[in-house]
Amino acid sequence: MDKQNKAFNLRSIYSDNMVLQRNTPIKIYGFAEANEIITGNLANNSATTNADQNGEFVLTFPAMEATCIPCSLEVKNSKNEQIKLENILIGEVYLASGQSNMEMPLLSDQPFWKSFKGEEEVKNANFPEIRFFLVNRRVEELNPVDDVAPAKWQVMSSQTAAPTSVVAYYFAKKLHAELQVPIGMIESYWGGTPIEPWISKDAFEANNDTIALELYDKQRAMLENLDADYPQLLADWVKKFHEANPNKQNNDWKNLDFDDSTWDKINLPGIFAYYPQIKQLRKTIEITPEMANKELTLSLGIIDDCDETYFNDTLIGKTFIDTPNYYAVPRLYTIPAALVKPGKAVIAIKYENHFAWGGFNFNDKSLLYLATPDNLNKINLSGEWSINTEYIADQQKLGYRPVRTSDQQQNWISTLYNGMIHPWIIYPIRGVIWYQGCSNGEQYERYMKLFPMLIENWRNKWQNPEMPFIFVQLSAFFQHLPAERGDENKWKTIQPLYASGEGYACIREVQAATLNIPHTGMAVSIDKGDQYDIHPACKQEVAERLAMEAMRISFGKKEITASPYYQSMKIEGDKIRLTFSNADNGFMFEGDKINGFAIGDDEDNWQVADVEITNDNELLISAPSIKNPTRVRYAFCAYPGDLNLYNREGFPMCPFRTDEPDYLLK
Numbered sequence: 127m128d129k130q131n132k133a134f135n136l137r138s139i140y141s142d143n144m145v146l147q148r149n150t151p152i153k154i155y156g157f158a159e160a161n162e163i164i165t166g167n168l169a170n171n172s173a174t175t176n177a178d179q180n181g182e183f184v185l186t187f188p189a190m191e192a193t194c195i196p197c198s199l200e201v202k203n204s205k206n207e208q209i210k211l212e213n214i215l216i217g218e219v220y221l222a223s224g225q226s227n228m229e230m231p232l233l234s235d236q237p238f239w240k241s242f243k244g245e246e247e248v249k250n251a252n253f254p255e256i257r258f259f260l261v262n263r264r265v266e267e268l269n270p271v272d273d274v275a276p277a278k279w280q281v282m283s284s285q286t287a288a289p290t291s292v293v294a295y296y297f298a299k300k301l302h303a304e305l306q307v308p309i310g311m312i313e314s315y316w317g318g319t320p321i322e323p324w325i326s327k328d329a330f331e332a333n334n335d336t337i338a339l340e341l342y343d344k345q346r347a348m349l350e351n352l353d354a355d356y357p358q359l360l361a362d363w364v365k366k367f368h369e370a371n372p373n374k375q376n377n378d379w380k381n382l383d384f385d386d387s388t389w390d391k392i393n394l395p396g397i398f399a400y401y402p403q404i405k406q407l408r409k410t411i412e413i414t415p416e417m418a419n420k421e422l423t424l425s426l427g428i429i430d431d432c433d434e435t436y437f438n439d440t441l442i443g444k445t446f447i448d449t450p451n452y453y454a455v456p457r458l459y460t461i462p463a464a465l466v467k468p469g470k471a472v473i474a475i476k477y478e479n480h481f482a483w484g485g486f487n488f489n490d491k492s493l494l495y496l497a498t499p500d501n502l503n504k505i506n507l508s509g510e511w512s513i514n515t516e517y518i519a520d521q522q523k524l525g526y527r528p529v530r531t532s533d534q535q536q537n538w539i540s541t542l543y544n545g546m547i548h549p550w551i552i553y554p555i556r557g558v559i560w561y562q563g564c565s566n567g568e569q570y571e572r573y574m575k576l577f578p579m580l581i582e583n584w585r586n587k588w589q590n591p592e593m594p595f596i597f598v599q600l601s602a603f604f605q606h607l608p609a610e611r612g613d614e615n616k617w618k619t620i621q622p623l624y625a626s627g628e629g630y631a632c633i634r635e636v637q638a639a640t641l642n643i644p645h646t647g648m649a650v651s652i653d654k655g656d657q658y659d660i661h662p663a664c665k666q667e668v669a670e671r672l673a674m675e676a677m678r679i680s681f682g683k684k685e686i687t688a689s690p691y692y693q694s695m696k697i698e699g700d701k702i703r704l705t706f707s708n709a710d711n712g713f714m715f716e717g718d719k720i721n722g723f724a725i726g727d728d729e730d731n732w733q734v735a736d737v738e739i740t741n742d743n744e745l746l747i748s749a750p751s752i753k754n755p756t757r758v759r760y761a762f763c764a765y766p767g768d769l770n771l772y773n774r775e776g777f778p779m780c781p782f783r784t785d786e787p788d789y790l791l792k
Contacts, residue, residue, distance in 0.1 A: 145310025217308030226317030602655025647675030
């Protein structure tokens, strides 16, 4: 939509319940008629501005101290029209981003996709001073956009906590306990994505990154020549999918008087389907006299993938494969006034999932409603619905849904920066927490270039060259088989401690080297991994380690807040002495001996090592069969297992090798 034609409004990143960053000027961006005078008031601070020729305005308010007392924002135009946002707090704001281990929710209905003790934590989540904004997925192939897909700030409570990132949740909870100020979390992540889509194109240009820029050009060329046969391939697959449905003639379930008491119950919005299948959903409501005989708007938010929606057995809307990006389109359907009678009514939805996980794929409950045109009479449709499985396809017989070359655009260069990060660069934040790297596991040398580029890129965009950037080092992991776990000791025979370190071990090494960039911090999570699950459920301590690094970098905490890091080595005959940072108060371990170390010589002979703690921050490493040692490695493989060495503050030793490659950042 042309900005000049937009109604008087604010950008979608602002809403009730938001947290604004303390101690920095606050800017509020919006839309109005060109050259119109705009006034605003925030917590008794006034501001005035004019909309520009494009109908955009920005109100600038002075920096404010943190406050747990809710305030309001009022914005007026020349016609005395008013926008008012309530329940606003001033505190600390962080952006949480990355891939699936940042995306993993506190609690969900999906197996192997929820945190340890998540149900108990959600039940007790009552933190009115912690707020979060779950950014809906948005891919923008060509240019950065100024706003996010519709969503809103929410107060952390037992009703809202479940879908929030478990890492962001515990990070905010720990930080709130330490600082006693409001905490706002902007959660912008996408599982399975590499680092490249999160970096803006101009950053690749500034760094003369020809690899990314050539790929960028190739990807954009695809937009002009998408797979010509894809629409027919998809239509043929969907036809087979429907023809195999033995229950396709069953339509009684759409009637108002149908008895759904034996159906399962589900809370919406949410994800509830995996593999190709069809489900039936029903919700009985009461049409009030005020709503009767009026045309109604039915909002169902984003449904992934397809739906046919009925009101009292009458089809009122359908989104199918002939709609571009049908799996990401918000559903807004109109119910004709002639169908709207007072009393009980039913909304019935035939839902189709075609690929991977699906459902009502958004986090804002306010997008589920039935309303009159004036919005004065509204029924909230979130919460409990009845659900029944009509049909689950045999994937082996059906085959996978056809995929276009361009269907993985979330992995394209700069697409997620454009759609999910750029809209926020006008919103002051304290810093970033980041959990990503799995999808770049075999590109560790290139990651050494890309990861610092991302940090510099985001700092430039927020115009804050010292913006804290705190990240999680990848956890221990071997093979993703959470439902079919094998021998728990298999790792011992597959990859010894002195492995060459391809993949995860080298990504961890690159992540540790990135700490050479000022104002960065890292949470070592090698001890919190799972051999057979790439999404380990125990994330509370990992998140709290991030928070402790935030306390050091941003708030001056003097105690040790991170793991011991390798500093130097000295060969002493047939032993090697190692020194470490963050070990001033010494080490601790459980068991009879320290595990995880290997010692080697120049002939590439290696042996599991004996370890002696000498001075507080030193270890003496040796092995009987290695007479002329030259190097040491610790936990330098994908899944080392049985690690037991920590500093006295309880942070695990960071994996390392003394024979570091030249490409690491120094």
